Amino acid sequence: MNTITVANSKPLDPLDETTSLETAATSRALGPDLLRAVAILLVMLVHLPAEATPLPLAGIQPYGWIGVDIFFVLSGYLIGNQLMAEAARRNAIDFKTFYMRRAFRILPAFLLVLAVYTLVPSLRDAPTMQSFWRFLTFTVNFGLDPRLGGAFTEAWSLSVEEHFYLLLPLLVVLLKRRATMVSVALLVATIVIAGMGLRLALWQSQVGPLVEIQAYREALAVYLRDIYYPTYNRLDGLTFGVVLAAIRLFKPLLWARYMPPYIALGIGGVAVTAALVIFSVRGPFAETSLPLVFQPLLGAVVGFPLLSAGTALILGALLDLQRKIGRWHLPAISGIATLSYSLYLTHKGIYHIDQMVFGRDNLQGLSGFIIYLATCFLAAATLWFLVERNFLILRDYLVPRKRRAEET
DSSP: OTTSOOSOSSOOOTTOOOSOHHHHHHHSOHHHHHHHHHHHHHHHHHTSOGGGSOGGGTTTGGGTTHHHHHHHHHHHHHHHHHHHHHHHHHSSOOHHHHHHHHHHHHHHHHHHHHHHHHHOGGGSSSSOBOOHHHHHTTOTTSSOOTTTOOBTTTHHHHHHHHHHHHHHHHHHHHHHHHOOHHHHHHHHHHHHHHHHHHHHHHIIIIIHHHHHTTOHHHHHHHHIIIIISSGGGOOHHHHHHHHHHHHHHHOHHHHHHHOOHHHHHHHHHHHHHHHHHHHHOOGGGTTSOOOTTSOOHHIIIIIHHHHHHHHHHHHHHHHHTHHHHTTSOOHHHHHHHHHHHHHHHHHHHHHHHHHHHHOGGGGOHHHHHHHHHHHHHHHHHHHIIIIIHHHHHHHHHHSOHHHHTTTO
């Protein structure tokens, strides 16, 4: 692995972080941005009550939680691509630059939203909230019981991402020295199979007994706490994203030969469809009103890796088709992708504020949905312009572009 050169001297960064919405609409790769836009819209949709969801979207709303898994695949690809390309060219990784880049990207907007929730409890999307230090240390996803604190729980996925940022650079450095295709394949298989085995064991030991006595609400809380939120159970998407980056960087001819874009798109589509079918099989929950995110044993064990693998294949196909789909002029897609992080941080709180301002009864149906979208995008654009954008500019000043260019 360490003797193979990188495929492209200056590969396209599909998730380029720009400081202008207008620039973002013209300079980013449309395919990955399309996935990112779909992901954030799904997440925004799933957090709406059923009565506030327009009828045409009612069938999609229960599946909106898979947007987080799409984000994980995108992050795995982006960060994996950056780190492995740098390691291949420089035979080392600039840890300081990498962590500064991530800190300037993630922390400012996150800390501002966290401060608002902490200092102004009336703006929280739920009455109770986990301890401030757990958000600050990105450990909120461990032992996160929705019965004890429900505000800003979407931060669980940011914790998973932060743990990934901490571990992957070290892993890349270690693998750079002694990695072979066989050892990497074994490592990937171990991560995926171990995750499946762990979810199987936890479901059977922690969730299953509660389901048997029909204590469904308690079972849901335990499922989220012990299976859905913890980092060690949610590595599938990140892993398959990194694998995609590794294959495209180090084995481009192999990828091109066996996974041309339309083949990858077809197989990926079949895999994602199969995952959605598995998620739809409710088993013991068939006669309940439990949310679809609460998966029976089969979905919890098999669904996540199947969905992640399919999404990674679709992402790879879209990257290969960039020259074709890049001709499409869809600035709204890139605009949504640019605002996706701010949207993720604020959408639940904004819906709570909408309820306070307009009243819950006035937020039903299409008109209420339009109000929700308008206020969410207004808040996200404000957060992006005032915070994200300025800290990206500051990052560019503190981290010279000639050093950043080595990462992309």
